Amino acid sequence: MTASQESPLGDVDVEAVREGLRSWYREHHREFPWRETTDSYEILVSEVMSQQTQLGRVREAWEAFLDRWPTVSDLAAADRAEVVAFWTEHSLGYNNRAKYLHEAAHQVRDEYDGEFPRNPDELEQLMGVGPYTANAVASFAFNNGDAVVDTNVKRVLYRAFDVADDDTEFERAATELLPEGESRLWNNAIMELGGVVCGKTPQCDKEGCPWREWCRAYQTGDFTAPDVPTQPDFEGSRRQFRGRIVRALGEHDELELDELGPRIRVDYTPDGEYGREWLRGLLSDLADDGLVELEEDDGTVVTLLGQ
Numbered sequence: 001m002t003a004s005q006e007s008p009l010g011d012v013d014v015e016a017v018r019e020g021l022r023s024w025y026r027e028h029h030r031e032f033p034w035r036e037t038t039d040s041y042e043i044l045v046s047e048v049m050s051q052q053t054q055l056g057r058v059r060e061a062w063e064a065f066l067d068r069w070p071t072v073s074d075l076a077a078a079d080r081a082e083v084v085a086f087w088t089e090h091s092l093g094y095n096n097r098a099k100y101l102h103e104a105a106h107q108v109r110d111e112y113d114g115e116f117p118r119n120p121d122e123l124e125q126l127m128g129v130g131p132y133t134a135n136a137v138a139s140f141a142f143n144n145g146d147a148v149v150d151t152n153v154k155r156v157l158y159r160a161f162d163v164a165d166d167d168t169e170f171e172r173a174a175t176e177l178l179p180e181g182e183s184r185l186w187n188n189a190i191m192e193l194g195g196v197v198c199g200k201t202p203q204c205d206k207e208g209c210p211w212r213e214w215c216r217a218y219q220t221g222d223f224t225a226p227d228v229p230t231q232p233d234f235e236g237s238r239r240q241f242r243g244r245i246v247r248a249l250g251e252h253d254e255l256e257l258d259e260l261g262p263r264i265r266v267d268y269t270p271d272g273e274y275g276r277e278w279l280r281g282l283l284s285d286l287a288d289d290g291l292v293e294l295e296e297d298d299g300t301v302v303t304l305l306g307q
């Protein structure tokens, strides 16, 4: 295998990584009404609205818009000035987006017999629909999208799997991770992970990131990313030590406390400042997060739990 054919994800267990994210997303994702629908028109409206507006505010506007123009034919039949006025009243950003949305409704009615096309390339033919929006509609409405690669996804792939800061590599990594036939769930999940958990200041433990076990940034404590050039300001060192514990336990099935300690700090001494008590503090956080298990006896054995 030549270097260019090597996986940008390295030798990570892709299936375990997928399952980690799927389960996390099923339990933790934020609920938005457009995530409950597979109606392509409703999804397109939500995507166009959220390009410039915070999701919390989009909810109300989206519901009002769909009350007023419930279907793509209703929107196509509407007066353009009214659609633009709605956009302004709800502070949804550039009016051109309202005009394009109205025009796209005409295209669906006149060129596609009122039925949205189902794949990203055709969806991109609609007015105002760029590659990102086309892929979002294909994924969320038809479960027929490609792997989404936006800034949030790049950040999480870079931190977690050390993917090179290069668009082709990000694309390859994202595509390799996408489970076949699951673009609806997967693209929602990876965007949520990158946007909510692995933001500029990541919330690895607080949000229970499902990728901590594999994450290079979590292990090394280096949380910079293409769009985060300097180390984000947060409780770095504790997090860094927790990362080292996860990594050390990944290399050994289980370790006794005094075997683990020196692997975490060179100055570990069982009864010293950085000794058993300090280590137990870190381990109990990790145990609360379900990452490790402590078997309390004289030696105290610590085991890494699978995700």
Ligand code: SF4
Pocket: 156, 159, 160, 197, 198, 199, 202, 203, 204, 209, 210, 211, 212, 215, 216, 217, 218, 223
């Ligand atoms: S462990 Fe932290 S840095 Fe790594 S992917 Fe999760 S949130 Fe991002």
